[in-house]
Amino acid sequence: MIVRNKSEMTGVSWGNGESYRFLVxxxxxxxxxxxxxxxxxxxxxLHYRRHLEACYCIAGRGQVITEDGTAHDxxxxxxxxxxxxxxxxxxAGPDRDLELVxxxxxxxxxxxxxxxxxxxxxxx
Numbered sequence: 001m002i003v004r005n006k007s008e009m010t011g012v013s014w015g016n017g018e019s020y021r022f023l024v025x026x027x028x029x030x031x032x033x034x035x036x037x038x039x040x041x042x043x044x045x046l047h048y049r050r051h052l053e054a055c056y057c058i059a060g061r062g063q064v065i066t067e068d069g070t071a072h073d074x075x076x077x078x079x080x081x082x083x084x085x086x087x088x089x090x091x092a093g094p095d096r097d098l099e100l101v102x103x104x105x106x107x108x109x110x111x112x113x114x115x116x117x118x119x120x121x122x123x124x
Contacts, residue, residue, distance in 0.1 A: 002027060006035055012111060016042040016090075017097065024110030032108040038062065038090060038098040047087040051104045054081040060098035065089040074098065 004022050011018040017038040023029050036055070038044065055064075056079045064080050065071045067087040072080060082088065092098035 002029075011037075014112070016044045016092075019102070021108060021110045023107065025107040026110070027107070030105065030107060032102075032104040032110075034102045034104070034108075036100045036102045038092040038100065040092050040097050041094045042092050044090045045087070046090055048082060048085055048104070051106060051108065052081070052083060052085070053105075054079060054103045055100040056102075058099050058101055060096050061093040062098040063089075063091045065091065074100075 002023065006020050006022075009020050009022070011020045014036070017036060019037070020035040022033045022035070024032055038060075040060070055074075057074045057076050059076060062074045063071050064074055065088060072078075074080065090098075
């Protein structure tokens, strides 16, 4: 059995926030579970080429916008799943951080970070 407490973990600064990765590749579960914080007011162009991702909002507000411009509001109780390796923009509302429980399949190594130094969608 694996039991972890966020207060005992070190977060990973992923680019526009912090991610506490509760399960990673070395845990041999086949998926990653993370508590991810997205900085208020940030806009992140993201693309997961190797992973599928589902996110469940637990706090804050924001939007996920598809590459073609379709916007979906995110608020507590809303889940979105990137089931086609979708390129997307993740935008946190201006007033407070957006908090998500994220699940990745297959597992992340655990140290992945995004780079927003180019005009392209950041990926890993």
